[in-house]
Amino acid sequence: MSNKKIIMTKKPIGVPEESNFKLIDEGSIDLKANEVRLQTLWLSLDPYMRGAMNRIREGETMVGELIGKVVESKSEIISEGAIVLSKAGWQTSPIVNENDIKIVDPRISPLSLALGAIGMPGLTAYFGLTKIGDPKPGETVVVSAGSGAVGSVVGQISKKIGCKVVGIAGSDKKVEYMTSELGFDHGINYKNSDWTENLSKSTESGVDIYFDNVGGIISDEVIDRINENARVLICGQISQYNNSGVELGPRNLKQFLFKRAKLEGFMVYTYEDQYKEGLDFLINMLDQNELKFKETVIEEIENAPHAFSKLFTGENFGKLVIKVHD
Amino acid sequence: MSNKKIIMTKKPIGVPEESNFKLIDEGSIDLKANEVRLQTLWLSLDPYMRGAMNRIREGETMVGELIGKVVESKSEIISEGAIVLSKAGWQTSPIVNENDIKIVDPRISPLSLALGAIGMPGLTAYFGLTKIGDPKPGETVVVSAGSGAVGSVVGQISKKIGCKVVGIAGSDKKVEYMTSELGFDHGINYKNSDWTENLSKSTESGVDIYFDNVGGIISDEVIDRINENARVLICGQISQYNNSGVELGPRNLKQFLFKRAKLEGFMVYTYEDQYKEGLDFLINMLDQNELKFKETVIEEIENAPHAFSKLFTGENFGKLVIKVHD
Structure with a gap:
């Protein structure tokens, strides 16, 4: 062979x-x-x-x-x-x-x-969101690349927990998918000129958890809206991977000071000895028809x-x- | 009166x-x-x-x-x-x-x-360093504004714990003060043209804790050198307070991802009910002649x-x- x-x-x-x-x-x-x-x-x-x-x-x-x-x-x-x-x-x-x-x-x-959804990307969503994000019912979760392999699971678990979920993506079709199929509360197309206004409107009570898959200007805008004790997860920075130099852009780390907020980078392999817990959770969601992909x-x-x-x-x-x- | x-x-x-x-x-x-x-x-x-x-x-x-x-x-x-x-x-x-x-x-x-040193700035150093930084003997601590009211105490507590301490400040006199008087292992004058090389040399085994009082380009350089599981404390961002707009500069949040590192903003008032612990610690250092100011x-x-x-x-x-x- x-x-x-x-x-x-x-x-x-x-x-x-x-x-x-x-x-x-x-x-x-x-x-x-x-x-x-x-x-x-x-x-x-x-x-x-x-x-x-x-x-x-x-x-x-x-x-x-x-x-x-x-x-x-x-x-x-x-x-x-x-x-x-x-x-x-x-x-x-x-x-x-x-x-x-x-x-x-x-x-x-x-x-x-x-x-x-029940592999590495889904487990990334599960462990990042639950172990670092620590979401509570009623909190607002924003996820970038919200229609993607990781983001779509982040949003659905967040909804299951009782959070308000705002997904960010790069086309109207993806926004439609997030809100109609995945049940997100709001979807934002960051390619539309009024996207930051839409972000403000859909996060009226601020952002408690930001699950970041993209980095760059999108993250700057979301981080500007974080609440006291917010948690920012750096899961991916896809907007930055192909940079040959460093990107110029605004810096707003002072938001973490003013809001006493946390930011943490993580990789799913840290939780390798707990994978069964994550698989059971995700398979149960699939069985209950709660996990779309x-x-x-x-x-x-x-x-x-x-x-x-x-x-x-x-x-x-x-x-x-x-x-x-x- | x-x-x-x-x-x-x-x-x-x-x-x-x-x-x-x-x-x-x-x-x-x-x-x-x-x-x-x-x-x-x-x-x-x-x-x-x-x-x-x-x-x-x-x-x-x-x-x-x-x-x-x-x-x-x-x-x-x-x-x-x-x-x-x-x-x-x-x-x-x-x-x-x-x-x-x-x-x-x-x-x-x-x-x-x-x-x-035994008031709000000293308590900021104590609680930030011990509760968030969690320093262990042998680790490398970098502190910006290292000769200042907060930074000087951060460095001295770190030395007491057995860490290697690198202080960053804006004049040779301050550098001299940090190394000769306060006992820091290295001092860096960020106004010298070779300061980033000096930073690299004095953090050969990387940075485990960065106690950040300034933000801006200094923080970008330190964050580029963090180790796996590093802790970055956003205590102050003095370089940014007087900006009327947002500063343009490099963004390197992906370092937090690649290094599975944490960043946390904090204010000393969070620890108000534990102030006695901090005061006792600092007064004891003063009594032992371990707290210079x-x-x-x-x-x-x-x-x-x-x-x-x-x-x-x-x-x-x-x-x-x-x-x-x-």
């Missing part, structure tokens, strides 16, 4: 382009003890992978999570046919060690949800580089996955 | 000037029940008072803490001769209610320390407006007090 994989040929400057990647076929390699061969079903594309490109070397396989089926096994703990989560990156038939994969919870359906599915691994660049232009809508095999 | 007081005649734009204030003599007013008349001994000038000028109305007495002696009393709980702390503002003989003053701890000497004393209340403006130019050195009466 031949493995096709995509390597990073050249570190990107700014937004990654197709020319930063190359597809190669490495043929079929034999398994060693404790290894399994996967057939990739779904490959996940996420903004954090842009940062990873600064850390890997040219010629290395591009990083990423995937859902795969075990098609050959030299492991005594994982058998053929198992459905697993792996961080093997952009490969069609990777060989992985039994210790580097996790069995996907059989309650998760459709399977691709294990990469999105939207996926953009791209066919064929060859299309991953082009699709990945779309993550940074705002063109993408919902969770972006590559369907590699049925 | 006639009371002279200084009122704010006009809200300042940018740095406050003498023309924003006016001295008036309101003559002698009779005491009511539960009131006492003070003779002001020491008046405190602090950066936070700039923010207060945005909140008071034109014609009102300028705010500020003072140490006074009770010279007349219609209170059953506070007698003539008592030395008290009051927030009556810039007045020579204010009348205050018995509930609005506090007896100064008799262990504090000289008295002016109750406005500085520097005061700039200005004579006559008439000179308060001019002295106050100096707080924002970096010309002032140490704690600034007005000696109103012997």
Whole structure:
């Protein structure tokens, strides 16, 4: 079984382009003890992978999570046919060690949800919001990239808890999705000229929690509206990842002083030993029909580089996955 | 006994000037029940008072803490001769209610320390550093305005705990004071062209705690050097108080994400019910000769407006007090 994989040929400057990647076929390699061969079903594309490109070397396989089926096994703990989560990156038939994969919870359906609303993005939303945001009923939660893989779950958990939720996104279609489908109280299109007025109107009693996925000018505006004892979570800063220099912009850290507010950066891996709690919570929401999600599915691994660049232009809508095999 | 007081005649734009204030003599007013008349001994000038000028109305007495002696009393709980702390503002003989003053701890000497190293600034250092910063021996603490009323105490408590301390200030004399007198490990003059290189050299193992009194470009440089799980305290943002607009500058909140770091704004009043703990700690340091302090004393209340403006130019050195009466 031949493995096709995509390597990073050249570190990107700014937004990654197709020319930063190359597809190669490495043929079929034999398994060693404790290894399994996967057939990739779904490959996940996420903004954090842009940062990873600064850390890997040219010629290395591009990083990423995937859902795969075990098609050959030299492991005594994982058998053929198992459905697993792996961080093997952009490969069609990777060989992985039994210790580097996790069995996907059989309650998760459709399977691709294990990469999105009930995977890393959903867990990011759950742990960030509940452990750092500490939301209370009646509080106002603002989430940037509110229709995205993380933001959509942040908003829905917040609504479940009884918060008022304001989502920010970059198109009227996304705003419509947040308010009509996800049940957010307000949606703001930051590309409209009156967006800051809309933000003020929809956060009349101030902002208690800001779940920030984007950074930049959007964060400045939200932080200007925080309440006493507000909590600001730095989950992503997608507006800043492709900067080659530092962005010029207003600075309003004094808001944190005047409002005795907190800001905390976090990564979901900090909570790795508590994942079961998060999975149970999210699966329960799904069962109760309280967890809506939207996926953009791209066919064929060859299309991953082009699709990945779309993550940074705002063109993408919902969770972006590559369907590699049925 | 006639009371002279200084009122704010006009809200300042940018740095406050003498023309924003006016001295008036309101003559002698009779005491009511539960009131006492003070003779002001020491008046405190602090950066936070700039923010207060945005909140008071034109014609009102300028705010500020003072140490006074009770010279007349219609209170059953506070007698003539008592030395008290009051927030009556810039007045020579204010009348205050018995509930609005506090007896100064008799262990504090000289008295002016109750406005500085063992007063609000010292308590700000103590509570901010210990309750939010949570310093551990061996960690690196950076403090901006390190020779100031708050910063000098932050550094000395940090040294006592066993931290490495780097102070930032605006003159070679202040740097010399921090390293020779206060025992800081390094001092950085941010007005020297090589200051960022010096900062890098003196924080080779990164920054674990940044106690920020100034904001602006200094904070950007320090935040770029924070370690995993760093704690950033926003205590003051003196570089920003006189901005009429928003300052343009780099934004690096993504550092908080990449380093899973925290930032928190705080005010000492949050810890008001724990002040005794802080006072005991600081008085003990003084008794052990571990608490050094520097005061700039200005004579006559008439000179308060001019002295106050100096707080924002970096010309002032140490704690600034007005000696109103012997």
